[in-house]
Every structure is written in C-alpha cells, then in structure tokens.
Amino acid sequence: MSFFKRNLMANIAGLGWSALMGLVCIPLYIKFMGIEAFGLVGFYIMLQAALQLLDFGLSPTMNRELARYSVQPEKAGEARDFVRTLELGYWLLGIIIGAAVIAAAPFIATHWIKTGAIPVDDIRHSVMMMGVLAALQWPLSFYQGGLLGLQRQVLMNGITITMSTLSGGGAILILFLISPTITAYFSWQIAVSAVHVAAITVFLWRSMPAVDRSPRFDPALFRNIRRFATGMSVITLSALILMQLDKVILAKLLSLKMFGYYTLAGVVGNGLYVLITPVFNSIFPRFSALALRGEESELKELYHQGTQLMAVLVLPVAAVIALFSFDILLLWTGSVEIATNASPIVSLLVIGTALNGLMTLPYALQIAHGWTKIGICINTGFIFVLVPSIIFMTGYFGAVGAAA
Numbered sequence: 001m002s003f004f005k006r007n008l009m010a011n012i013a014g015l016g017w018s019a020l021m022g023l024v025c026i027p028l029y030i031k032f033m034g035i036e037a038f039g040l041v042g043f044y045i046m047l048q049a050a051l052q053l054l055d056f057g058l059s060p061t062m063n064r065e066l067a068r069y070s071v072q073p074e075k076a077g078e079a080r081d082f083v084r085t086l087e088l089g090y091w092l093l094g095i096i097i098g099a100a101v102i103a104a105a106p107f108i109a110t111h112w113i114k115t116g117a118i119p120v121d122d123i124r125h126s127v128m129m130m131g132v133l134a135a136l137q138w139p140l141s142f143y144q145g146g147l148l149g150l151q152r153q154v155l156m157n158g159i160t161i162t163m164s165t166l167s168g169g170g171a172i173l174i175l176f177l178i179s180p181t182i183t184a185y186f187s188w189q190i191a192v193s194a195v196h197v198a199a200i201t202v203f204l205w206r207s208m209p210a211v212d213r214s215p216r217f218d219p220a221l222f223r224n225i226r227r228f229a230t231g232m233s234v235i236t237l238s239a240l241i242l243m244q245l246d247k248v249i250l251a252k253l254l255s256l257k258m259f260g261y262y263t264l265a266g267v268v269g270n271g272l273y274v275l276i277t278p279v280f281n282s283i284f285p286r287f288s289a290l291a292l293r294g295e296e297s298e299l300k301e302l303y304h305q306g307t308q309l310m311a312v313l314v315l316p317v318a319a320v321i322a323l324f325s326f327d328i329l330l331l332w333t334g335s336v337e338i339a340t341n342a343s344p345i346v347s348l349l350v351i352g353t354a355l356n357g358l359m360t361l362p363y364a365l366q367i368a369h370g371w372t373k374i375g376i377c378i379n380t381g382f383i384f385v386l387v388p389s390i391i392f393m394t395g396y397f398g399a400v401g402a403a404a
Contacts, residue, residue, distance in 0.1 A: 011278030014157030042263025066149030098135025231372025238379035269349030
C-alpha cells in the first residue's frame, strides 16, 4: 500500500503540475496571441486526440504487458524484445502521421478551419507545424505506458513536470520577448517535444531489466498479444468518436473565436483528469500483475479501495466547478466575455467528465483480465445513440448543445 501511495502521489504531482501550468499559461496565451490563435491550439489538441485512434491499442497493451513481465523476471530478454518490436512500428507510424498532416495542411487551412483575422498562409504554416509536432509527440504515450507498466511512475512524472514547465513557461517567454504569434508558439513546442521524446526513450530503456544481449525485433511477440491489442484498438476508436466528435463538428460549424471558447471550456472540464488519471495509472499495473497471479482476494480489496477513492476525489470537485463555473472562469481569465460564453459549456463538460471518471476503474479491472468485449459493446451502443444526438444538438444549439 505504501508503494501504491507513492505512485499515486507522484501521478497527482505530475498531472497536477501540468494542469497548474495550463491554468497559469492559457490566459497569457490568449492575452499575447488572441482567442482566434488559441482556437488553433484547440484544433491541434483535437487533432492529437483524434490521431490516437491510430494507436491500435498499443499504449495500453504496453502498460499491461510490461506490468506482467515485471513479475516474471525469467522473461527479461523477451520483455526487451517486446519493447523493441513495438517501438519500431510505433515510430514508423508516427512519421507517416506527421507527413500526412503536413500534406493536408493546405486543404485544412482553406476548407476546414474558418479563418478570421489570421491570414490563411499563417494557418497553413501552423497546420504544417502541427504535423511535425504530432510526429514527435506520437511516441510519448507508448514510452509513458512502458514506464507505467514497470511502475516507474516517480521517474515518469519527474520527466513530465520538467517538460511541462519548459513547454508552458518557455512558450510564455517566447511570446513575450520574441514574437506573440501562433507560429512562434508551435516552434517552441516542437523543440520541447524533441527533447521530451529523447529523454523518455533513454529512461525507459534504462529501466528495463538488463540481459546479456541486445534487444531484437520479433514479430512473433506481437502475435501473442494481437487479440488484446485489437480489442483495445476498437475501444480506443469508439471512445475517441464519443469524446472528440463534438470538437470535429464545432471546428467546421463555429467561428474560430467560438471554437476558442469551447476549447477553453474543455480545458477546465478535463481538469478533473488531474484526479482521475493518477488513480487509474497507479492501480491498473497492479491490477494486471494480480490478475496474472490469480490473487483474487487482494484484487478485490484493491478494487473496492480504488473505486471509493475515485468517488471521494472527483465528485466534490466536480460539483464545485459545475455550480460556480462563471466565477471560476472570471477569476482565472479576468474576462467577463470569456466567462459568459464559456461557463455554460464548462458546467456541462465537467459533469460528463466526472461520470466518465467513475467508469475508469471498472474498465481497468476488465482490461487487466484481457476482457475487451464489454467496453466494445458499451461504446458501440452509445455511438449509435450519441453521434446523431451530437450532430442534432450542435446544429440547433451550437457549442452548448454539443457539450450537453
């Protein structure tokens, strides 16, 4: 339990610091660049989330399998081969994704994003930079999944805190001292992401158990986890449809300014993941190890403690944000206009995030056992209901309708 508490505190510190950097930096981003430029940042956030459907379930698979390998020291060589096999495929896919976004930049700039005061050429250049950034950030979830599975969560969050400080604080200095433009912002993010992915790659390999040979590419190891990875891929795809379709629709239907308000509201609503994700990341690797060993009584105890902890952490905070969203936004941004436009969206999104958070540990227990069918059935059923509803509500009620 002390080991669990240490990991939980590390995860809360890592995500909490990242959230704090967002709270401090986002109003300054808007001040220096304007709400329309921040809408482009929101577009990148949406793009990055949508691209996760191409993960094919490999990041959660990495987490689960390394957690299982960690209690099987006799398979150290196989664990290293497993990481090398998935790593090569992941990097290749990341390069392809980046190239595709760069190639699509002219179409996105002229036919998808509704331009305002920002010139079309600047938007096209920004989208191309998003492609480079996507390629660099693509492997991060893979390596983070590996460190989580090895339960090196203190190390991973130390890297996260350092890089989020560089990303946010450095961007503010760039915008203030050099150029208050969206291209300057993305240039800095590219530089920080290159350092981040290099550092986390080195630390993951140093955390792997040592053997007397180099890791090798072994496609047979992927075949062993193909069924689970396929199930996770379907779950990821369906979840992204449920969680990101509103942003895809709004990027097309709303002005860049209104999309900026929705993006800001999404940042506040997703702030609950500072509490949700650390609990999941701390418990899921332990679930996987206990499920492999068949230690059912300890697994039950950990599950009940975890679900109670999740409810106690999430529900009171969600209630405060939902009820006082206008006051919180006004205090945070200092703008009555932003608070007026974004607060109804915040109240709705934070309620949805809280309810989603309560589902994460039942979901963690399912995938720790390799049961992906339950999540697939639930998500697929909701897609048939929610996708038409989102389209209808967005068409008639705009951003608030999408949030609802």
